Amino acid sequence: VVDADRLDRNLERWQAYCDRVDLRSRPHVKTHKCVEIARRQVQLGAAGLTCQKLGEAETMVDAGFDDVLVPYNIVGAAKLERLAQLLERATIAVSVDDASLLPGLDRAASRSGRQLRVLVDCDTGLGRTGVARPDDAGALATEIVRHESLHFGGFVTYPALPAAREFLGAAAAGAERAGLEVDVVSAGGTPAMWSAGELRPVVGEYRVGTYAFHDRATVAAGAATLDEVAMTVAATVVSRPGDRRAVLDAGSKSLTSDLAPSPGHGVILEAPSSTIVRLNEEHAYVELADGESLELGQQVRVVPNHACTVSNLFDEFVVVRDGDVVDRWRVDARGRSR
């Protein structure tokens, strides 16, 4: 269930913040995978979209969006072919953290007859992908420009941990010393979104995904309050097998098994101190807190631990305003994880 007013407020508030601190916003569609919501983000002023997978990018380009960053190593002939086809239809940028990927990207771009923007993926603390030192980032940037169909697009990192600013500043300075122009330095992440302005002027672009809906994790991080959460999972109490035990019809195939900082698999808004202690595929086991009760047949709303993985499990969002269903939006890129 998506609360349209809360969604709009979340989108508007973030765009207003970006305008105030002079950051370009490039929202990440992985959270909603929904063309209708992406349209709202761009209408409000987003500079383009971020997609994590080519499948998401294909969905968004099919829908008419023409500026997409895929901050991901594109590996293997099949993906490079899809990248070439995408590039024929839209302005696409990708990231790399390894020079050995550049010849494949170059051939794909050359096949499409267009230049491909390539950003250097920097590991500024997460320990996921990305080059580990600013010098390596600069060296990879100089490799990119040796390829005829590749354009060095700048640097990208996730998330924006405090060390990011120094790392990215050093990488950008190194690239400039080598005579390269740095188009953009892009950071991201909802937990730290309200301090993104402190990354200026090194960082010029910021990518947020979860901010559209928020969830239990971003509320725990202090990026939002529970009453700003715009997406919940509607569930029904299907069993009351004991005084302190209730069972909901939303299991791991609805709430996912992703965890949040505090225990449990989501917050039941009608019984917020109670805990979803365990999930099966189609059942949530609720331990009721003192003073809280749930009735057999009662419909409840659950704030999930992680909104992005929940969207991917449903075909559509049921859109409500003031408690009434006003629309249904397809989750267009659900399952498009290739």
Ligand SMILES: Cc1ncc(COP(=O)(O)O)c(C=O)c1O
């Ligand atoms: C590369 C990249 N950019 C941006 C984001 C957006 O993060 P968030 O949903 O916290 O806003 C993510 C999230 O995983 C990411 O991997």
